[in-house]
Amino acid sequence: QLQLQESGPGLVKPSETLSLTCTVSGGSISSSSYYWGWIRQPPGKGLEWIGSIYYSGSTYYNPSLKSRVTISVDTSKNQFSLKLSSVTAADTAVYYCARHMWWLPHWGQGTLVTVSS
């Protein structure tokens, strides 16, 4: 059964880079025809797609975050990662990773990242 688990610092200082990793088990991250994506949800607010990486390595980012986001894959570890630079308090959110196609059937449990000094 496919499982995704987010990991990374729960507290990041303003202006620094947020880094998260999603570890995939029960399936290969090299599997064809899937996207591996990141979605976030500020406390008490809705869902925002951050970006996704296709199994081929192509990346797609939310235009509003594109200048600050990098998503990459490490096939040797069956992981993919998110880097969000120059964070502010507005980046405080629960960050989810997901395996998806046009819709998102598989989600991690999410991890709260707080941006604060």
Next chain:
Amino acid sequence: EIVLTQSPGTLSLSPGERATLSCRASQSVSSSYLAWYQQKPGQAPRLLIYGASSRATGIPDRFSGSGSGTDFTLTISRLEPEDFAVYYCQQYGSSHWTFGQGTKVEIK
């Protein structure tokens, strides 16, 4: 970028009642690319409907989706206690994914 607008923001209903949730797109969306999710507090969203009208694995048949073009609807035929939650629509287009702002279904 396609914007999804959900209405109403909050729906107050009693168990056993019918819930009708709306999702309107700023431009036409392929039905193949429209999905609905349920989210309960402290949990990740759960896929309910994909392709506008197909139920995901394990989703009860009281949940149904319909619509096309710019107007889509999620219907819960008879609310069960576990259905009180927040619901999101989501679309895919031009290698981007967007979500609506959500509709909260609360107990009246």
